[in-house]
Amino acid sequence: MATHLVWFRNDLRVNDNLALSAACRDPDARVMGIFIATPGQWRQHDMSPRQAEFIWQHVQSLHAALAQRGINLVIHEVDNFDDSLAHLKTFCTSHNVDALFYNYQYELNERQRDAAVEKMLGCEVICQGFDDSVLLPPGSVTTGNHEMYKVFTPFSRAFIKQLHEGLPECVSAPKARGAALETQKLNAFDYPRKAVDSTLFPVGEQQAINQLRQFCRQPVADYQQQRDFPANDGTSRLSAYLAIGVLSPRQCLHRLLKEHPQALEGGAGAVWLNELIWREFYRHLLVAYPKLCRHQPFISWTDNVVWQQDEAQFIAWQQGQTGFPIVDAAMRQLNATGWMHNRLRMVTASFLVKDLLIDWRLGERYFMSQLIDGDLAANNGGWQWAASTGTDAAPYFRIFNPTTQGERFDAKGAFIRQWLPELNDVPDKFIHTPWLWAQKEQLTLDYPQPIVDHKQARIATLAAYEAARKSE
């Protein structure tokens, strides 16, 4: 009887899991699972304690879901990737593993680790990898010259064309392979964890599926109108599940098309599909341009920008104390919940880079250290987009005005008031400029004055980028 080992990483689910499904295809094989926590690696990449908790909760549910199917999931902990190689080798030898199944991860360190694993196991263990966390494999959506697209819109067009030619299929959860196993008490890994608000992010694969179904029934059709207003619950909030693989993008696509078959033709749901394609775009970019994984800018000359080293301003931004209400409310949402609305990720990132002229990489790291949905590809892509160092088609002189962004997307300040109770008494008219109200009424607010003058900051930033471009 052959022994198949499934190495779970960012794919903590039993439904539509390509590696798990392949490992279970032979009905006679003995199937086991392994999850190797690597806290040293997580520390190096500032994984947020909320995401660590979310992973921990889902490792436990996966353990239970597999046990019900007669598959044992063992949880091990080593410090870093090098240790995980040796560990895997010993495990395969002691359990007579014939074949190892895993789903690819596209970050550079992870790809190098997987290559080392394949080399180390040699011909003793057959290794099979799968493109599971994407709709279409990196490298499969390219220009006529077989190169990766450098801007999103043509990538998206080519992507949709390929989906028209054939949709990636979902695979079912494996059937039980024997009597259910007893679940064991698992030891939590040695990494700081922080409580997750279960009303925002209920635990479990079924919960994620329910949330997807509910969102695709109606909200997805209103997504285009609702998605930019942070006070409305207009987006899916599925990112936390997608980031650790509790949900797959194929499940999202199929559910969307079941409810809105015209989404591929630009009908209802098309705008949400476009966001799923942004996710793919950033993953494909990581593989085509591995320097992104080393946090190097996509546009090389932007490395010459001379950044400000203002610790006090950086801390004010982190803590939501900049004096710009929409920025501060967003940062407090992030700090309190581990999630931030997409519009506000753009606004806060733009503020750090283009108003404070602070290196985007510091913001990128800070986001990773807080986000429950932290994902290198999407986070790096988002930060480079906001900093104009990346693949954005718009030039670097696009600079968001934090006050007008607030006025456009949170006109009456409903979102701001939710996170900045100290501004509750400020009339709607002044909610984006409370300092003017305080001046007018001769009051002292328990809220900071703006830490920069946006107009001056804009001029300084344009000059810094221009100087960097000229020094190319």
Ligand code: FAD
């Ligand atoms: P929805 O609007 O419902 O979108 C559905 C799914 O599509 C999301 O769950 C996500 O997986 C994907 N998606 C949506 N927008 C984007 C996008 N612009 N780029 C890539 N994928 C997208 N997303 C992350 O998942 N992890 C991150 O670490 C992350 N960091 C970001 C940092 C910055 C500076 C910016 C501007 C964006 C970042 N995003 C990140 C993208 C986006 O903000 C989030 O995916 C989105 O807010 C998650 O909410 P949702 O699930 O309700 O999204």
